Amino acid sequence: MQPDFAILRLDLLFEVISGIIALMVTYYATKAYRLTGQKKLSDLSTGFLVLSVGMFGRVIGTWYFLQLGEEGTGLIFSIVTIAYGASRIMAYILFVISTRPTHTHVEQESQNANGIGMMLLATFLVDPNLEIVAILVLVIVVLQAILNYMSTRSKFALYVLIGFFLLLLSHIWMAGVIANPGLYLLSQGAQLLAFLSLMVMLIKAGRD
Amino acid sequence: MSRKRAYRSKMRILADMMRAIQSEAEEGAGPTKILYAANLSHDRLKQYLDELLEKKLIVEEDPESTNRVYFLTEKGREFLREFIRIERFSEAFGIDI
Numbered sequence: 001m002q003p004d005f006a007i008l009r010l011d012l013l014f015e016v017i018s019g020i021i022a023l024m025v026t027y028y029a030t031k032a033y034r035l036t037g038q039k040k041l042s043d044l045s046t047g048f049l050v051l052s053v054g055m056f057g058r059v060i061g062t063w064y065f066l067q068l069g070e071e072g073t074g075l076i077f078s079i080v081t082i083a084y085g086a087s088r089i090m091a092y093i094l095f096v097i098s099t100r101p102t103h104t105h106v107e108q109e110s111q112n113a114n115g116i117g118m119m120l121l122a123t124f125l126v127d128p129n130l131e132i133v134a135i136l137v138l139v140i141v142v143l144q145a146i147l148n149y150m151s152t153r154s155k156f157a158l159y160v161l162i163g164f165f166l167l168l169l170s171h172i173w174m175a176g177v178i179a180n181p182g183l184y185l186l187s188q189g190a191q192l193l194a195f196l197s198l199m200v201m202l203i204k205a206g207r208d
Numbered sequence: 209m210s211r212k213r214a215y216r217s218k219m220r221i222l223a224d225m226m227r228a229i230q231s232e233a234e235e236g237a238g239p240t241k242i243l244y245a246a247n248l249s250h251d252r253l254k255q256y257l258d259e260l261l262e263k264k265l266i267v268e269e270d271p272e273s274t275n276r277v278y279f280l281t282e283k284g285r286e287f288l289r290e291f292i293r294i295e296r297f298s299e300a301f302g303i304d305i
Contacts, residue, residue: 156296
C-alpha cells in the first residue's frame with residue numbers, strides 16, 4: 001500500500017498547487033468584472049472558484065481518508081469523489097458560457113437562454129460517469145479556445161488554449177485509469193501543467 | 209479571421225479616449241483628435257470628457273482658453289495600465305470588454 005499512498009500524496013500536492021492557481025484566476029476575473037461590469041467575467045470567476053473549492057474539498061477529503069485508514073471511510077471517499085466530479089462539471093459549464101464567441105446583443109440573449117437551459121439539463125442527466133461528461137463539456141471549452149486563438153492570435157489566448165487542452169487530456173487519461181492505473185499520475189501531471197499554463201498567462205498579462 | 213466587436217462598454221470608450229490622449233504624450237490631445245480616435249459623436253464626447261475630468265483621470269491644460277487640450281493625470285495613467293492588463297486577461301478567454 002505504501003507506494004500507492006506516496007502517489008496519492010504527490011497527487012494532493014499537485015491538486016493544492018492547481019487549486020491555488022485557480023483561486024488566482026478567480027481573483028483576476030473578479031477584479032476585471034468589477035472594473036468592466038462584463039457578466040462573462042463574473043461567470044468565469046465563479047467557474048474557477050467552484051473548481052478551486054472542489055479541488056480543496058478533494059484534498060481535505062482524501063487527507064481525512066489517509067488519516068483514518070480504511071475503517072468506515074468508503075462513504076466519505078464516495079461523497080468526495082462525486083462532489084469533486086460534479087464541481088468540475090459545473091465549473092466547465094461556466095467556462096463554456098463565459099468563453100463562448102460574442103454575437104450581437106439580441107442574438108446573444110436568445111442563445112444564452114437556450115444554451116444555459118441545455119447545459120443545466122445535461123448536469124441532471126449525468127451521474128454514472130462524471131469523467132465522460134467532463135470530457136464532453138471540456139471539448140466545447142477547447143473548441144471555443146481554438147476559435148478565440150484563431151481570431152486573436154494572441155499569446156495570452158494561446159496559454160489559455162494550452163491550459164484547457166491539457167485539462168481535457170488529463171480527463172481523457174483519467175477515464176482510462178481503470179484499464180491502466182499508470183495513467184493516474186500522468187493525468188494529475190497534465191492537470192498541474194494546465195494550471196501552470198494559466199499562471200504563466202496571468203503573469204505575462206499582468207506585466208506593464 | 210477577425211472577430212467583430214458587438215458593442216463597446218463604457219469602460220472601453222473611456223480607455224480609448226485616454227489612449228488617444230496618451231498617444232499625444234506631452235503635447236496633449238484636443239477634442240477633435242479624441243473624437244476621431246475614440247469614434248464618438250460630439251455629444252458623447254462632451255459627456256465622457258466631463259466624466260474623465262470629474263474622476264481626475266485627465267486634466268484640461270487651461271480651462272479659460274478656447275483651444276482645449278487634455279492631458280492624462282498620474283491616476284489616469286495607472287487606470288490605463290490596469291485596463292490594459294484586464295484587456296489582455298479578458299482577451300485570453302475570448303471575452304470582449
